[in-house]
Amino acid sequence: MHAFFDGIGYNGWILPVLLVLPLLGALVLVADARRFGTDQAEAAMARSRSIALWICLAEALLSLGLWWSVDVSSAAWQAAVTLPWIPQWGVRFAVGLDGIALMLVLLTTCLMPLAVLGSWTSIRERTHSYYALLLVLTTGMLGVFMALDLVLFYVMWEVMLIPMYLIIGIWGGQRRLYASLKFFLYTMIGSLLMLVAIIWIGMVVRRVTGAPDFSYDTALQLARLGPIPGAFWAFLAFALAFAVKVPMFPFHTWLPDAHVEAPTAGSVILAAIMLKMGTFGFVRFAVPLFPEIAMAPAVRSVFLALAVIGIVYGALVALVQPDFKKLVAYSSVSHLGFVMLGIFAMTVEAMQGALMVTISHGISTGALFLLIGMIYERRHTRLLADYGGLASVMPLFAVALTIVALSSIGVPGTNGFVGEFLVLIGSFPTQPWYAVIAATSVIIAAAYLLWAVQRILYNPLTKPENQALRGRDLNWRELGLLAPLLLAIVWLGVYPKPVLQKTEAAASRLVQQVESARLSEQRAQTGGAR
Amino acid sequence: MHTDLSASGHPLGDTVAAFAWLILLLPLLGFVANGLLSLTAAAQPGPADPSAGHGHGDAHHGDAHAHDAHDTGHDHHPARHPAAKWVSLIGPGVLAAAFGLALATFLAMRGAGDAMHAPFVLTLFDWIPTGALQIPVALQLDPLSMVMVLIITGIGTLIHLFSVGYMQDDPGYPRYFAYLNLFVFFMLLLVLGASYPLMFIGWEGVGLCSYLLIGFWFTEEANANAGKKAFIVNRIGDFGFLVAMFLLFANLGTLSYTGVAAGAAGFEMGGALVTTICLFLFLGATGKSAQMPLYVWLPDAMAGPTPVSALIHAATMVTAGVYMIARSATLFSMAPAAQLTVAVVGALTAVFAATIGLKQWDIKKVLAYSTVSQLGYMFVGVGVGAYTAGVFHLMTHAFFKALLFLGSGSVIYAMHQAYHATHAHADAQDMRNMGGLRRFMPITSTLMWIATLAIGGIPPFSGFFSKDEILAAVFARTHHSTLAEATWLGLPGSVVLYAVYALGLAAALMTAVYMTRMMLYTFHGPNRTGTAEQGHLREAPWIMTGPLVVLGVLSAVGGFLNLPALVGGGMSEILHHWLEPVVGEGTLRVTLGEAAHLSHATEYALIGTAVAIAVGGIALAWTRLKPAELVPAAESPAEQGIERTLLNKWYVDEAYDRTVVQPTLGVSRTVLWKGLDAGIIDGLFVNGAGFLARGLGWLGSQLQTGRIGTYAWVLVLGAVSVLAGFSFR
Amino acid sequence: MLAESLALSAVLFTIGVVGVLTRRNAIILFMCVELMLNAVNLSFVALSKLYGATGQVFVIFVMTVAAAEAAVGLAIIIAIFRHRQTVHLDDINLLKG
Amino acid sequence: MDNTFHPLFYGFHFYLFGLIAIASAILFVTRKSPVAAALWLINVMFCLAVLYVMLDAQFIGAIQVLVYAGAIMVVFLFVVMLLNLGQPDDLADIRGTGPRLAAGAVGLAILAEVMVLARSRIQGEYAPAAAVELLVPAADAVGGVIAPVAGPLFREHLLAFELTSILLLAAIVGAVVIGKKQGPADAR
Structure with missing residues (x-):
């Protein structure tokens, strides 16, 4: 495998190609709309969605090679490409991967075709624009995960924001304008502060080295020099931008609105990928660039407390949601x-x-969002109270929903368990109380999801609208798009080793870096006290 | 499957035990096969564009949807599932094969002799390897897991066979067997896993299957609620299990049984850490094994099909907690306070559940509370460090309780058929509607009497020996043991143990009473089913009574597996010797390094007391209860006073609802969601910020008069102030 | 003479400012602005004796801009007058959104 | 030119025209009739032209007369005539006493501030020795009076010069467009 990928120079071109391909696809969609017009909605829909699907599939196939070509144990950036961009300001187009980014890139590329398939029949208006935005969004998201230059990262961060704003605002539900604006402003406030912090880093680098430089590695070396005055505020700016995106309590209130109003694919991407930008930001930027500050007892305990509050709070609030999408949104707060x-x-x-x-x-x-989208298309309601007894008329749907819900609850044998278990067992030695409080959410998670599942699938089948669902079970397209997800749920639950191995080196490197910085800081402080 | 025989040095490695993974795989394959059969026959993918038009499938499905409910007495039976034949073959077939394999492994293990002092660990593949945490998927074959595997596969096979008769007319038949096979898979994983996380997979997996099976007839809201309740209450216990695992990993760095057993010796005897670990483990056990205060789910779980109650909620799953404590014997023996807690909770549960069992009318509810009560007994056994006694009672209980449940299933089946034939809508599980069934179902009646005598503690039936051993162990521990020397909530351990013993006797008395009551009302006296229905009451088919007979034999003679030394002679204490390698060390530590010893006189006295109480209980019930005075459920007056409280289970469910469930929901809804989330964060801060911006904008717009004069003034004043700033510097 | 020139410039500028603040006729307002521009020009010229001819260059630019401003401003006034029949500022609040 | 320089004569005329300028300016802001105001403003500009010449900026003085007094002010007068605003308005053009007093106060404040600033910045930086140099004429005999202005204007400031010409062009076009009589269709 390695030889093959080396032979075609795969690592040399794959990342830029992955970034450019969706943009080209968007241009093709625009050209297609010009060429054929969009007056005939049905034909335009068919054409646009197939173009988008092919692009996304090509993207996914191309990216799969990364699984083999990336050497995750290496400390150097993999598949790295650096091109000059704005040399006067020390800004480069620099992309590259480590194990963590690799998994997120693959997650993105593999979910995008599913997102397109999930919009297949539910998006019927202005389909060309919709799919073009979806493709631009892909570029933005991939760029965020790949960027090795702070300015490039910021640009990609914003590139991703705008298409999502439009997708919610144009193809969303009843209160889409409120939701999209809230989403936009929330994110924007955070990201502008982050821009300030990025520029601050660039200026500090210039003061130290004489030339401005925004590359991530330089910033990382800067971090090794120890804390700089003002770094606290820069950390705070980064952390706020990411905390909004995660979203951490109490910056989470945009999420339920955005999820409820977004079209299915929007919700899927939002939950599956965009929230991960926040946590990725912490892993890649906020924590390693400011290790002493992030690990200072006061700061650390604030973040831990907010995380744990988010876990329990999200679960409790999810418990009482009448709207399924909102329920899942709050459960995301808990999971994140x-x-x-x-x-x-x-x-x-x-x-x-x-x-x-x-x-x-x-x-x-x-x-889960795909499944909600599927019944929403049939019933045009997301209120749990409107359902009931669907398991007898839609058995395939019932099986899929049950498996996915179990995975979300974190039943062992599904992917959800492995992660939660590792987090809890890993955090217990250093943070026992937080871990124990967080563990209580296993109870609440079971309660809210099983209750929701019961209200949808079980109970008597009394409502005529639900009885009319007989014979309208999931179709082949929907089954096909759920199948990979269900397989992944079981695969990651039973045999997560390949994934864990991919990220192990990067994770332990990060922990080592941060811990050594924290310890030296501690030593410095105790030494100073003496 | 990638099998890494890391333990190939073990003598079992060259025997059939190397294929122990097949025991697990077989039920899993059964699950997959039955699940696929269920889906392919029942499901048809919908139209390509789901939002367009309505379905057309009504014709295919006919009336198949109309209420699967079994017990509610609907007038027509839906058609038998098209794949039923295959399912009847696969479902019990994989279990029988697994049982055969387990037997072969058992024989191999017996052949290995003394080598079994070290467990045989079969590593299959890495599950979660990261950092310091290495959890391989490994199976541990040792005497304890072997006993459990034999019980699970053996009794499982019998119950699967019974299910073929009981369930085959149900439209969800393949689904039922898929769940049942999956349950067996997880249960086997629970007992075979070589580390706590693997046990936890099985632990949660059986909970999941229990959830699915309790809610099997999901179109009844009560059933779906019962399933959900079971899962959530179990999760409370699982929380304890998780925390216990965290503590173990944080302090020992390993979670495998061998590692923990080795590391446990390093703990301080009776120290806070090991006590905490054991208490959290026990919290897990109270959930799964329905002990106070988490027992509430088990009676509701009777909403599932009766064979499920027999397999999951009597014979196997609910005993997982007992297994877990026996498995952690080395840990628990280090923590006398935790052990006393286990014993006290077990004894209290035994008595408490028995009181409720005295007054139930639903035949399955009586058995459910009886199960809770007997599980309490088992916890008393493992709590006082008599692990063998606990496991022994687990085994005999599996025999006679499975028999009782299947027998009740047989009765319910007959009642249901009768009501079905006459299109009546009465409760097929209410004992007030039964009576005199002895005449219609002689085999079932006889077998259930055997089981009743066994559970009541009449020698020589199996329950007598196991129950007596537990009580004797409690009595023996009151002197010369770590427990007697420990203090529990300020009380001396020996006092606590005497109290536990007394509670055990009380529970034994009540057990004899309520079981006799159940038998009297069901099988004796006049029949209250209805004259028309009497003609349709008959014994169930052989596929159902056959397993009953086997279980009857086991219930009768199961006690000989661990006869006390007093009467056994050369055949005594077989199970004790068998389990010695696993739990021996723990027991010895509790008894301060010497074998427990009671004088023969004391032992005879104890036995005499126990038998007297059992006989007394049966006699009391037999003489005081008058089945002839009962009237059918529909005509019965409502109970009053204490009877009503008992019938309503001491109102514990209501109390939990008022004190835990409703406050949680209420606080979440009004305080957290509407108050904090929508009110403060969103209303005050987010929308507040928006409002503030808009307000400032409005203020600013008020400055914009549109008159140049005003602007000129503002401009000039601004210039004046800027210049002032420069000139007064 | 530099000090005197600058003083004169300041006085003229102030008169222009007072005019802008007190008059309501748009055309006179414009003329007041022109007066202010002239005052500034005077100080440019005076200071150009000190700093060289660049100040005078600036005066030329200022004149050009003033001419442009007068042309556009007067055009606007004519347009407004056509529409409203007045050049009184208090009657004109088109700028209000 | 040293020999023809008479400080007293020079100073007298400087003050004379300065005072005339101030007086005309005051009259300008106080006239009710726009025409009268415009004429007084023209008077101010003529005075300023004289002062420019006296400050050795002969070229500026010339275009001050030509462009400002001659062209721009004529346009103002032309507009006043065009709109028939020649007579004082019925509505008092000047604001009430309050605003007038306020405007006066503001004016005094500005005056004071400018004075303070000029004193601290300009006199502070240049010693009296430099002030003597003031009296030395800047124009040399060879370049005449225009070259010192033309040099920088067409060398260093060429771009700005061209830009102002474009600005003028744009202003002309804009004035034409704005002033164009709107057809009934375009009227709001």
Whole structure:
């Protein structure tokens, strides 16, 4: 395998190609709309969605090679490409991967075809624009995971924001304008502060080296020099941007609105990938660039407390949601709390668990939103009270929903368990109380999801609208798009080793870096006290 | 499958035991096969565009949807599932094969002799390897897991066979067997796994299957609720299990049984850490094994099909907690306070559940509370460090309780058939509607009497020996043991143990009473089913009574597996010797290094007391209860006073609902969601920020009069102030 | 003479400012602005004796801009007058959104 | 030119025209009739032109007369005539006493501030020795009076010069467009 990929120089071109391909696809869609017009909605829909699907499939296939071509044990960036961009300001187009980014890139590329398939029949208006935005969004998301230059990272961060804003705002539900604006402003406030922090880093680098430089490695070396005055505020700016995106309690209130109003694919991408940008930001930027600050007892305990509050709070609020999408949104708050707990617990096991939750939350929550989209298309309601007894008329749907719900609950044998277990068991040695409180959510998670499942699938089949669902079980397209997700749920639950191995080196490197910085800081402080 | 025989040095490695993974795989394959059969026959993918038009499938499905409910007495039986034949073959078939393999492994293990002092660990593949945490998927074959495997596969096979008769007319038949096979897989994983996390997979997996099977007839809201309740209450216990695992990993760095057993010796005897670990483990056990305060799910779980109650909620799953404590014998023996807690909770549960069992009318509810009560007994056994006694009672209980449940299933089946034939809508499980069934179902009646005598503790039936051994062990521990020397909530351990013993006797008395009551009302006296229905009451087919007979034999003679030394002679204490390698060390530590010893006189006195109490209980019930005075359920007056409280289970469910469930929901809804989330964060801060911006904008717009004069003034004043700033510097 | 020139410039500028603040006729307002521009020009010229001819260059630019401003401003006034029949500022609040 | 330089004569005329300028300016802001105001403003500009010449900026003085007094102010007068605003308005053009007093106060404040600033910045930086140099004429005999202005204007400031010409062009076009009589169809 290696020889083959080396032979075609795969690592040399794959990342830029992955970034450019969706943009080209978007251009093709625009050209197609010009060429054929969009007056005939049916024909336009058919054309646009197949173009988007092919692009996304090509993207996914191309990216799969990374699984073999990337050497995760190496400390150097893999498949790295650096091109000059704005040399006067020290800004480069620099992309590259480590084990963590690799998994997230693969998650993104593999979920995008599913997102397109999930929109297949539910998006009927302005389909060309919709799919073009979806493709631009892909570029943005991939760029965020790949970027090795702070400015490039920021640009990609914003590139991803706007298509999502439009997708929610144009193809969303009743209160889409409120939701999209809230989403936009929330994220924007955070990201502008982050921009300030990025520029600050660039200026500090210029002061130290004489030339401005925004590359990630330089910033990392800067971090090794020890804390700089003002670094606290820069950390705070980064952390706020990411905390909004995660979202951490109490910055989470955009999420339920955005999820409820977004179209299916929007919710899927939002939950499965975009939230991960926040946690990825912590892992890649906020924590390693400011290790002493992030690990300072006061800061650390604030983040741990917020994470744990988020876990329990999200679960409790999810318990009483009448709207299924909102329920899942709050459950995301809870799950992402686990990721944050894992990151700030700062042990290899917890960090690995955090990455595992990141991936498995992407899979199972993505699948949940797809499933909600499927029944929404049939019944045009998301209120749990409107359902009941669907298991007798839609058995395939029932099986899929049950498996996905179990994965979200974190039943062992599904992907959800592995991550949560690792986070908890990894954080317990350093943060026992937080871990124990977080563990109570296993109870609440079971309660809210099983109750929701009961209200949808079980109970008497009394409503005529639900009885009319007989014979309208999931179709082949829907089954085909759920199948990979269900397989992944079981695979990651039973044999997560391949994934864990991919991220192990990066995670332990990160933990080592941060821990050594924390210890030296501690020594410095105790030495100073003497 | 990638099999890494890391333990190939073990003598079992060259025997059939190397294929122990097949025991697990067989039920899993059964699950897959039955699941696929269930889906392919029942499901048809929908139209390509789901939002367009309505379905057309009504014609295919006919009336198959109309209420699967079995017990509610609907007038027509849906058609038998098309794949039923295959399912009848696969479902019990994989179990029988697994049982055969287990027997072969058992024989190999017997052949290995003394080598079994070290467990045989079969590593299959790495599950979670990261950092310091290495959890391989490994199976541990040792005497304890072997006993459990034999019980699970053996009794499982019998119950699967019974199910073929009981369930084959149900439209969800393949689904039923898929769940049942999956349950057996997880249960086997629970007992075979070589580490706590693997036990936890099985632990949660059986909970999941229990959830699915309790809610098997999901179109009844009560059934779905019962399933959900079971899962959630179990999860409370699982929380304890998880925390215990965290503590073990944080302090020992390993979670495998061998590692923990080796590391446990390093703990301080009776120290806070090991006590905490054991208490959390026990919290897990209270959930799964329905002990106070988490027992509430088990009676509701009777909503599932009766064979499920027999297999999961009597014979196997609910005993997982007992298995877990026996498995952690080395840990528990280090923590006398935790052991006393286990014993006290077990004894209290035994008595408490028995009181409720005294007054239930639903035949399955009586058995359910009886199960809770007997599980309490087992916990008393493992709690006082008599692990063999606990496991012994687990085994005999599996025999006679499975028999009782299957027998009740047989009765319910007959009642149901009768009501079905006459299109009546009465409760097929209410004992007030039964009576005199002895005449219609002689085999079932006889077999259930055997089981009743066994559970009541009449020698020489199996329950007598196991129950007596537990009580004797409690009595023996009151002197010369770590437990007697420990203090528990300020009380001396020996006092606590005497109290436990007394509670055990009380529970034994009540057990004899309620079981006799159940038998009297069901099988004796006049029949209250209805004259028309009497003609349709008959014995169940052989596929159902056959397993009953086997279980009857086991219930009768099961006690000989561990006869006390007093009467056994050369055949005594077989199970004790068998389990010695696993639990011997723990027991010895509790008894301060010497074998437990009671004088023969004391032992005879104890036996005499126990038998007297059992006989007394049966006699009391036989003489005081008058089945002839009962009237059918529909005509019965409502109970009053204490009877009503007992019938309503001491109102514990209501109390939990008021104190835990409703407050949680209420606080979540009004305080957290509407208050904090929508009110403060969203309303005050987010929308508040929006409002603030809009307000500032409005203020700003008020400055925009549109009159140049005003602007000129503002401009000039601004210039004046800027210049002032420069000039007064 | 530099000090005197600058003082004169300041006085003229102030008169222009007071005019802008007190008059309501748009055309006179414009003329006041022109007066202010002239005052500034005076200080440019005066200071150019000190700093060289660049100040005078600036005066030329200022004149050009003033001419442009007068042209556009007067055009606007004509347009407004056509529409409203007045050049009184208090009657004109088109700028209000 | 040293020999033809008479400080007293020079100073007298400087003050004379300065005072005339101030007086005309005050009259300008106080006239009710726009025409009268415009004429007084023209007077101010003529005075300023004289002062420019006296400050050795002969070229500026010339275009001050030509462009400002001659062209721009004529346009103002032209517009006043065009709109028939020649007579004082019925509505008092000047604001009430309050605003007038306020405007006066603001004016005084500005005056004071500018004075303070000019004193601290300019006199502070240049010693009296430099002030003597003030009296030395800047224009040399060879370049005449225009070259010192033309040099920088067409060398260093060429781009700005061209930009102002574009600005003028744009202003002309804009004025034409704005002032164009709107057809009934375009009227709001």
